[in-house]
Amino acid sequence: MITKIRKRDGRYVKFNEAKITEAIQKAILAVDAEVTLNKIYKMTRDVVKKIEEETPEGRVPTVESVQDIVEKVLMASKLPEVAKAYILYREERSKARDRESRLMKTFQEIEHDKKTTTNFLLKRGGFHFENSTKSILAYGREGAKEYNKMFTISSEFVKMHEDGDIYIKEIEYYASSFNTLQINAKKFTESCVTSDNVLLTDCKTIDEYLVRLTYIIAKAESDIYGGIQIPDFDFLLAEAVRKNYNSIYLNNVNKFSKFKNLNLNIHDLSKVENHEEKLKELGLSTEDIELIKELTNNELEKELLRSLKRFLITIKLMPTKNQSGIINLSIAYGTDTSEYGRMVTKKILRATQEGASGHSYTTPVQIFKIKEGINYKKRDKNYDLYLLAVETHAKRMYPNFMFLDATANKIEDIDTLRELSYGATRNRIVTNVIDYNLSPLGRGSLGETTINLPRVALSSKNLDDFYNKLGNVLDKVIEQLLEKYKNLSNLKTTHLPFLMRDKAWRDSQSLNPNDNITQVIKNGSLDIGFIGLAEALVVITGAHHGESEEARILGLEIIKFMNKIINEAKNRYGLNYQLVASSKVDLLENFVLMDQKKYGIIRSVTDKSFYTDSFHVPSNYPINAEAKIDIEAPYHALISGGHITYIELGGKQENKVASILGLLKLMKKKDIAYTAINHHIDYDPSCEYIGEINSNRCPNCERIETNKSPFFKYRRINDLLISPINLETFEHEEVDLRVTHINNLMRVSGFVHDSIVDGPGLRFVVFTQGCLIGCVGCHNPETWDPDGGTLVELDDIVSMWRKNPLIEGVTFSGGDPLLQADKTLYLAKKAKETNLSIVLYSGKYYEDLLALNNPHINEILELTDILIDGPFEIDKINLNLQYRGSENQRVIDLKKTRESGKIELLLV
Ligand code: SF4
Structure with missing residues (x-):
């Protein structure tokens, strides 16, 4: 006789026959079927009997097995509708349990991560959470994700997403928010009442415009989970500069008239259209007026630069909806040729160049629009701004560049100078099925998969x-x-x-x-x-x-x-x-x-x-x-x-x-x-050096980096500039593996075009320039100086060995070929393309090279057939050795070594 039943959570509870009756009754009620009480009791007894028959001696039935039997009895009792209702009920309960357990599991993982991640820079769903607000947001985000997976999104799409066939962007916003928006910001600088009953008056000064812009960016961010674009930053701000000019100008006239004891009513003057004529009538000379204009322009430019710097810092520091710390904003400029539009572009570029206390602004993404007739050719009015943009990019890696004359950007009937741009993560909308040439302003992406x-x-x-x-x-x-x-x-x-x-x-x-x-x-x-x-x-x-x-x-x-x-x-x-x-x-x-x-x-x-x-x-x-x-x-x-x-x-x-x-x-x-062009803009705040810093020593002032005074580095990831300390492991790997596409110049000490002593067969030898190992008795000390030798195009080196069809391999000697690892890697890959063998000389031992964990060196070692490793040690010199100079150096068969996992020597 059944006395106990095992629940899903493993607990044993008293077996209660009435619960079976109750479940059958609920299923009957769900389909409104007419079934007598006697029949219900009979079915209950049948269920109990079957449980007893099917449960082995000494075992306790589970809830699942009991429910399976209820299903079978309902089917056998010729009540298929009731059985169906019962099955549906089970499925619903199962879904709800699944939802609860998945959600709870996710919450438990969040708690676990919080307690075990020491630096608390754990990324979850694309953002860091290191404080209590961010943790709570993570709960909401994960909860919404699970809810949408269970109830909003079709199960086949969820499966494809979870299996890695597709990636549905920001699944938590699936039914509640849009992906991107290209803002028509101008309308928000004019008088209006917002949805939260805030009365916005007409913006009159640069600061008012920029504060308003910041306000609407924050508002847009609450409705959008992806990026926000402002495609007409220069045109927009030009209006503000014009208004600001007038107020500064009148203020200066006032000061000047007091200084000259003129009886001038500024209020009246502000209503006059042609100030200059009026001022002349009142006794000011042309020189006076020119002086006032010059003062006004100087003040205006200073004011604009100050305001733009404040704006950039605010955007950089602004808390975001998801607390990611990065606002997904892009601003585009460069094509307004008006006096004030040009001033805006010039000053945003200047502000970007100067940076925040020397540091680069990582956000917003800035885009300079290149257009023939506007800024591309020497005769173009904004050509100076194009040059300034290039200079700024060289120093700060912003702005990016878009080419309005490119096929992809030639869109008829759209005012591309003002309306076309890209989002912070390159998305944009330029098409519309109803009206192809509909302006992108006020539109955006609804979702991305x-x-x-x-x-x-x-x-x-x-x-x-x-x-x-x-x-x-x-x-x-x-x-x-x-x-x-x-x-x-x-x-x-x-x-x-x-x-x-x-x-x-x-x-x-x-x-x-x-x-x-x-x-x-x-x-x-x-x-x-x-x-x-x-x-x-x-x-x-x-x-x-x-x-x-x-x-x-x-x-x-x-x-x-x-x-x-x-x-x-x-x-x-x-x-x-x-x-x-x-x-x-x-x-x-x-x-x-x-x-x-x-x-x-x-x-x-x-x-x-x-x-x-x-x-x-x-x-x-x-x-x-x-x-x-x-x-x-x-x-x-x-x-x-x-x-x-x-x-x-x-x-x-x-x-x-x-x-x-x-x-x-x-x-x-x-x-x-x-x-966008990627390069190194690493920064040493101590000597203000900008360029590449690839160790803990500044190449400019030679100081060693300390915790108190670190170097600052930026890398472009996901279209945004990010500090390497915030990169995920795989992002680090991607950045470390990047090779340069321009300046493919290698510093070389010399070449031997047909050697038979630098490895097996007829070989082309590249003697690279630069070695920091400094072996006593080195045969090639002239190769030590990293700035010595000559610069040679990598592809020219490849052409040299390709001229000789008898060459069987390439040898990299030196100098230290791994001092220019990215260049050596390029050549090694080119050699492998035509099945040439590779011999590599290194003054470091193989084990030490592996310990460096340098992605370029690792890849070179993967491609190398024979490695001659270790420094030259004069007390172990042996002139009879093949390929090497001292006894400590090894000739390693790297192919075999990789296969066996232990050092395999080619020559003993
Ligand atoms: S590693 Fe080679 S090039 Fe460098 S010092 Fe030693 S012997 Fe000379």
């Missing part, structure tokens, strides 16, 4: 299968974004106070407070992103688009295929689906981790902890700037929802302006639409 392209490739048998699978994933993403769109359309105007009640969203002026936003939401875009085109190409063709022509052609074909499907969906649903080159780095890691589990570590695909950003050539692939630009440029015109090309710039600080100018010229010619 990113496709894991390497996953599609890894799961495909061949190219046809790849296209088939990619088509299926795209169809699913289109459906999923449609689901999000429908969820958002049901929101009431009141739910989005800034967008809809304050009328920041296009056409929202027609909405009443209680209306649904359905009729205006169609102005937004539904963004389909992708990650890892390079890795997908490696899976399909064996090489990425930087490496092979076949991959290069296929890469573009894949994007055209995606566009075709997206355009069909756009026409089918009448909605603004668009393709975006995704930037979100945090999802790159998740995708790779999941693919590593599923497919293992695959060389050049899943062997790093990140996938390559969108259509980019991998950042660790050695390629010169022109070739990279050639490969990436066609994607800009194909991907209308947002794109960017990065170039990694090396070299000395003093050469950067010329290099950036050259690069921009090249990019413009090749039809790039948007770019």
